[in-house]
Amino acid sequence: MTAFWTEADYDDHELVQLVRDAKSGLTAIIAIHSTHLGPGAGGTRFWHYSEPKAAMRDALRLSRGMSYKNAMAGLPMGGGKAVILADEARTKTPELLAAFGDAVEGLGGKYVTAEDVGITEADMVAVSERTRFVSGLPVEGEGSAGGDPGPFTAMGIYLGIKAAVKHKLGKDSVEGVHIAVQGTGSVGGGVARLLAKDGAQLTLSDINEERAQAMARDLGGEFVAPDAIMSTACDVFSPNALGAILDDEGIACLDCAIVAGGANNQFARAKHGAMLSERGILYAPDYVINAGGIISVAQEYLDRQQGEKGGINEVRKRIAQIPARLTQIWQESEATGVSSDVVADRMAQKLIGR
Structure with missing residues (x-):
């Protein structure tokens, strides 16, 4: 799985990181395709893969797709994606989510995560206890962006x-x-x-x-x-x-x-x-x-990190441009x-x- 550059879907990614935490059982891949327009933004997928190669393929293809998606939506964000390799029982623990949050924090803002298949809003709240670089959190106030994308x-x-x-x-x-x-x-x-x-x-x-x-x-x-x-x-x-x-x-x-x-x-x-x-x-x-979700996630993150107040109105405006x-x-x-x-x-x- 380390030879990701031999994958047909590898497209000159800026970073592909394998994350292992034996204590929590975490195995994850974080792929950042491009930060040309801003930090790589894209959700985390929690999925059981029949083989590690399939997980790598997913991470590469999805992160590249996020670069394109964010660019076409006019967002100041690059493209990234994470996949957590679940076991057959899809066991998800607080320790595993904490370890993943630490991995995201360790990238220093190059990657901003949020919900994807198998990950809930509550999971993102747990991840946010270990990193600032997370979105898709509960709405903080009336008119604010946030919540389930x-x-x-x-x-x-x-x-x-x-x-x-x-x-x-x-x-x-x-x-x-x-x-x-x-x-x-x-x-x-x-x-x-x-x-x-x-x-x-x-x-x-x-x-x-x-x-x-x-x-x-x-x-x-x-x-x-x-x-x-x-x-x-x-x-x-x-x-x-x-x-x-x-x-x-x-x-x-x-x-x-x-x-x-x-x-x-x-x-x-x-x-x-x-x-x-x-x-x-x-x-x-x-x-x-399908850019509506990342539009919401990105606006929430920008509002929180940069003090902007585009909120839900800006989200709706951008979605209406699709x-x-x-x-x-x-x-x-x-x-x-x-x-x-x-x-x-x-x-x-x-x-x-x-």
Whole structure:
């Protein structure tokens, strides 16, 4: 695992650190892709990996994605990510979180952490007892930024889906538009609820089938098994679970006009963006459409560290800019014949000086 520079996803990261604390059982990877625009900011993922190489791949891909995401959202933050390698039982202890907080503090502000898959707001509170460089903490006062970033991520995705429907289908509303949502957790569930209020026709799926079935009943949608959601005939496929689902097989089975969702790193490999484009399917680059959460996290951190008071109003203002940014990408893609993921990457790379 130490030879991270041999990984296909290594992209001249500034720092990749393996953290081991035998006493607490902590094994973690902290990856900082770029600090060109500011400290590397990105959440911590707590996940059981079948092999260490998969954890390294996740850290590298996710941290690079955060560089692009933060740059495209106009934030004064670079890109970083951490993964904590959980055991099969996903044992999480105060000692483990404390050790992780010490590791973040030891980087002296080069990395700012927050929630991600498997990590809660309460976990971040525990981590904050050992480091200043943490966000996603409970809201401190009325009008302040902070708290669970999930609802803000969901709001950005919802607005992005509406923009995609207008651009591709020529509709000003999602009423009656069939949207297949993969993942009904904090983000996917939030997206589904917002779409349901607008009268969208929903098909829902999740590895937690009971949760997805209950939400489908509550929202008047349909439930399908996890292995059927990608091939569901629909207008929009919205992936909001784990990444790398858009591979050769996944793209071939899609029956939709639009892919727009919050999962990170949706393409298994770089070639898959062109493959999706060749099928005539409009793609919303993941790190652009799902930036709502990091916008909230970053604003909270900046307000706390620098005494700025942009608060929740600044968060909402930045999230409201997501549709226009996506539309700009799609227009350039159509004008140049370059797939939207590559257009977005080039924009982000220019912003971070690469």
